Amino acid sequence: MTKFVYLFNEGSKDMRSLLGGKGANLAEMTNIGLPVPFGFTVTTEACNKYYEDGGALSDDIVEEIFKNMKELERISGKTFGSTEDPLLVSVRSGAVFSMPGMMDTILNLGLNDDAVKGLAKLTDNERFAYDSYRRFIQMFGDVVMEIPKTKFDKIFDGKKEAKGVQYDVELDTKDLQEIIADYKVLVKEEMGREFPQDPKDQLMEAVKAVFRSWNNDRAILYRKLNDIPGDLGTAVNVQSMVFGNMGDTSGTGVAFTRDAADGTNALFGEFLVNAQGEDVVAGVRTPQPIAEMKEAFPEVYQQFVKIADLLEKHYKDMQDMEFTVERNKLYMLQTRNGKRTATAAVKIAVDMVDEGLIDKKTAVSRIEPAQIDQLLHPMFDKAELEAATPVTTGLPASPGAAAGKIYFNAADASAAAEDGSKAVLVRLETSPEDLAGMVAAEGILTARGGKTSHAAVVARGMGKCCVSGAQAIKVDEDAKTLTIGDTVLKEGDYISLDGSTGNVYTGEIKTVPPTLSGDFGTIMEWADEIRKLDVRTNADNPRDARQAVEFGAQGIGLCRTEHMFFDEERIPYIRRMIMSDSEEERREALANLLPFQKADFKGIYEVMEDRPVTIRLLDPPLHEFVPHTEEEMKQVSDQFNIPMEKLEKKAEELAEFNPMLGHRGCRLAVTYPEIAEMQTEAILMAAIELKKEKNMDITPEIMVPLVGHVNELKDVKATIENTAKKVFEKEGITLDYKVGTMIEIPRAALTADQIAEEAEFFSFGTNDLTQMTFGFSRDDTGKIIEEYRDKNIFAEDPFQTLDQTGVGKLVEYAVEKGKAARPNIKLGICGEHGGDPKTVEYCSNIGLNYVSCSPFRVPIARLAAAQAVVKAEQK
């Protein structure tokens, strides 16, 4: 029979997938002798069984839970449901991958109208007992019964207002009792039944609620954003309560062994006296820095420092810990590898190598490739920043710079971002409901909450600039105003945030791109030592090429020539060309485009120097260039003296039902060879001129797109070769050049052996290959894919991460057949997948020579390529 429940002393940190991260680490801490309140974990398998059983807890699971509750009673000496010495428990979710703020927690479970009296008597602390009970009803009502949290807040805040106090701690026992009475009325109204008094019912409902919460919207969104499969399930941790809210000798806190924002090697965190766990994270009061605990609880502090150090050495990684102090006694409630900014991740990794804690390969593996995106994104322009004066300063919660228009709720921020505005989300404090708005915003500003508040943790995870706990600002979310001193900002006004200093500025400060240096440079150097895969870039102009080279690109894997045609000066000629009736007219228009293209290629070659440059011949359906507006039509009509009717007829002719599968790619070069001739001439002449002018040796790689049949490639290759022959004869210079092809049509992959006979290189165009292998048009199926991910039909978006099961089969087949036919064939990938870390790992594993990605993803790909090697060695 499957074992669905593990006591903490039965588990270990290696049982994450079964016990979830939290459960595994609670077990580990228990086993290495740390002070952990005892408890047990209901496994992720139980969660999956719950879903298989249509949302029901089977008898065997229920039985096992209560069997283990007995054990908990035995160890604690308390009795679950007792009115005298009640065993109270917390019920917490714990997924395999940490999902902060996504899943739900219930504390103080086991209390009821009678037990609260027993607890008061036993602890001799009435206020504590009723505070615990009101918290329990509130959390249970919110999480299990799904009564809107705001309804509880309204009662609670109403009481504070009536009493004229600011903080919860200022309420007395009577206030709390009245609040409890109101809460119970609310529950009755909302649910049509009383608040459950039987602790066993409470526990079963709570466990089911945790399981249910695995599939709440926030959890699904978080998983989607973080590519976490939807079928892992969550574990549930049931643990004896310890209380941080038992007065001034009690408290609760969270801490990191190093600074999660910048990586400084020092204990970092916050605590609140007389509070329960959620208070710190939710930011209801602004907490004290951890260092101040030294004075408040000197012995506890010393013990905590030791434990923190021990945990970091044990896990060989920076730890994020939760603890509670109950009447001067320390309890560890959680430890996990801490989330951190990219800056911190890089510094911590390099420091830990210096400290001898980890080796270079481990260090390189410690950086989340997607995260270093943060380091590559804009900072404030120095000059503008120096000229600006901050209007206030909050906590530097997540580094980076952001400037944009302010919006006061998630929906407005999302809408503004969709309309193309840069949005800054301004909130009193954020909660998981704000997630979509945080994703859409450039940066986040909150009035309340510390550096471990929801806003701060989530923003850091996203690599998004965040200033939290800016106490000097007043946020009126209803009136949509932000008041800083005398300044009143309204929705749509500009603001600028510096997440690294916490400074807030009115107006818009210019941002500039960052550079690779310091610890980051060190990590990238180590990555380059380790990786086997080359990293090239997709670039269509010298500016992008230069940026990519700065980021370490080793060549251009994809230079799209069609982007060059959209320039105002040029587009009339391409329009002229596609509107032509005869080859002669087309040639005339092409002759006008030749100098532009040649100049483009020269510019790119000059930047890339001796690095390889792969240039793709014209690819998109011609009708993309068709003039769409009356005005554009008229311009072409006037400039080239073509009657409007003729243009309109031609535009109609060029229209296609499925342009993605139409007259594009090499089909253009086959049917209009003169286009390929012009492009070949431009590609070669640019190289010849640089040879003559600067004695540069360029070896252009000419790439034929959308080949599905070897004969297409043969045909276009003949055009290229004939053109090259003519150019070389005319110029009296012969250059080396290569001709290769995209593998982006399934048939090309399936006949890669034939194609490799003609192609010196393959570049996998995984965008189109994915479209055709799935039969999914990227332009049309965004919504469907979203729905598919919600329904767990797709674990990942196949346009972001290469589908290894299906599309990968074609890629691997083509690699095998291509190498068999031409052992020295160059193999690369130039779809957008080239910058996706998982795909980079895959490309490294199947033996490609390079990946090519957008300039800003080059460092990510370099890192991912190194991690691929490390991971492969560990297998």
Added chain:
Amino acid sequence: MTKFVYLFNEGSKDMRSLLGGKGANLAEMTNIGLPVPFGFTVTTEACNKYYEDGGALSDDIVEEIFKNMKELERISGKTFGSTEDPLLVSVRSGAVFSMPGMMDTILNLGLNDDAVKGLAKLTDNERFAYDSYRRFIQMFGDVVMEIPKTKFDKIFDGKKEAKGVQYDVELDTKDLQEIIADYKVLVKEEMGREFPQDPKDQLMEAVKAVFRSWNNDRAILYRKLNDIPGDLGTAVNVQSMVFGNMGDTSGTGVAFTRDAADGTNALFGEFLVNAQGEDVVAGVRTPQPIAEMKEAFPEVYQQFVKIADLLEKHYKDMQDMEFTVERNKLYMLQTRNGKRTATAAVKIAVDMVDEGLIDKKTAVSRIEPAQIDQLLHPMFDKAELEAATPVTTGLPASPGAAAGKIYFNAADASAAAEDGSKAVLVRLETSPEDLAGMVAAEGILTARGGKTSHAAVVARGMGKCCVSGAQAIKVDEDAKTLTIGDTVLKEGDYISLDGSTGNVYTGEIKTVPPTLSGDFGTIMEWADEIRKLDVRTNADNPRDARQAVEFGAQGIGLCRTEHMFFDEERIPYIRRMIMSDSEEERREALANLLPFQKADFKGIYEVMEDRPVTIRLLDPPLHEFVPHTEEEMKQVSDQFNIPMEKLEKKAEELAEFNPMLGHRGCRLAVTYPEIAEMQTEAILMAAIELKKEKNMDITPEIMVPLVGHVNELKDVKATIENTAKKVFEKEGITLDYKVGTMIEIPRAALTADQIAEEAEFFSFGTNDLTQMTFGFSRDDTGKIIEEYRDKNIFAEDPFQTLDQTGVGKLVEYAVEKGKAARPNIKLGICGEHGGDPKTVEYCSNIGLNYVSCSPFRVPIARLAAAQAVVKAEQK
């Protein structure tokens, strides 16, 4: 070194691919001792080398040709280029597959101004010598120099007119000399040079012209129509001349060992006294039936009958022979397996089995599957035919019935057919230039030419009705009038032709579909005994289903449910459904569609009885049903009270860039499960009602389209199963049903093992699979594919014949993986390829269980499936 030239005694009938059909059979006849004028064959490899060398004859080929000319001189005792006893030769093309009328022939080569005199003296027949010379200049001028034939005709006809004679034989030597003089002036004018006098030059130019003609437009068109690869090349046969134009003891003819129109076992053919080969085929004079040769040349006739019999027994097939009689001596110029109508093919095959000449398997293999299409196409309605009186009768040149508007040239007929009219092509006589018009026309009527004329031969090959040699009609091609007695018909007037009787009717006679019986029925029975593959049909309604069952369909492989929605009564509801905002509205609209669908399925089940019926769930992009016109919009707006603006907005929302890759297929069922629910209910309820009403046991096969990921199938299957459960519970009846899927997305093929876990059957949707594997939209790439075929990039249209190299790899992979995962999985194909004989063979070879095709292709598929087995056994 490659041998490029073979003397006739060096070859055999098994060397077709090297020597071409004509060359191989000339060699064979030479070797079995028949009277064949000696000669040699320049190989197809020489032709391919000619093209490789950019259209030049290499020195080694030239040298080898003249070496063999020496041998010809030695054997004939004549000298090439001699002015006294000149060796004259014919130069004829000879491709691997017979291409009648497509390639070009030159006779009497070796003549010049001096040699003609020698020939006259030697033969003591001046008229003959000059007739031969004028023919030579005319053919050489036309074929080699590409001077329009009409210019020669004009001179020749002008002379006849001036002399007041009707036939060429009525011209005397002087007339012919004058014609020759005029011809030479014409050549000088057109070419700017004299007619070549050196026989060696003549020979080289002629050989090159034959090679060149391999790629003339007519040859390309013919190959395209007949799926003959463009890279085979043609051989050239150079043969000592014998002369049928040496007076009344000479003649020329063509004959078949059996009647090529109806298969009667009797010598059948035509001959012309005092004529050269081309005269019979071109129909310049109406020839005499072969039987009349018995009187004209009694001894020669006896010898010819013996040879014909010998050849048929030697080749074990009906022979098509050309012969010449020179001064009472018989020479065989060609034999080949004769083309025949489907009716003749069937009768000959069955007769030859009865005669013990061939076995059943050979008989079945003798019928061209595509050809039997003819037997399945309309004949005249008996009642209407009996009521009609023919206005004239021509030769029954190619059977079948045709009715349509008359057009007088190929271009007009093609244009009319493109506009959707039925066209009948009426010509004095046809020539290869008319090919496109013949393809477009329903039938062909000519005033001149026999049953072996160009019109007759080509029409029979196409399975097209043809009445030739209708001497009583007058055709004025310029005035575009057809006069029959007093009746004058103009372009666009209706006419009806009976190709089986030769009768011509004015007006339009109704046509009816044919049935399978007699010899055809016998052949189909034999085919059914032999084949392993089942043949199902694609049918969406009882009428098609009934037709298919009559043609031997063993089930329905594809019932498309969307076609059922386009009915006037129904389309408003489907429009209502797709315009809905909510599931509820959709369900309401679907509830209205349910009774229609149920009735459809009941009707089909009743026809199919116990044969399996596979029903595909809704497949096409929803926006196909979107109202397009203002009027349609308004109708929906009024009927369902939806504001126009809302409809317009919705229509816009539904528009897709690439609908082929958009929201369609199972994606509809995943996102709108209520559609699949309604369809499942209709499918099952129809079966349940038939069980209750007629105790019929139907096992519906529900097919989920466009699956790319196993989870899509799982999702839709759950919807189907849940619906089935509900229906069965409600009705108190449980039925067997199957759930399977189309394999039409490349990814489905690549993950067939996973999909087979869920699918009880696979049906390969090779239309979509081809589109996506090639990245070719069928709607957009027609022109490109045509150009690809012209350029030999594609040997075949992949939408007609399955691409075994690429798409086939996916099919084979899916078959292998599908069977591994589910050994008893049913495998079929339901794309349009299912009726293509080559594809049927392929499907049989890779072990599919069935093919499914349109009703009219069912007999073709049955035959092709049998041939596949025979062919596989021969390997």
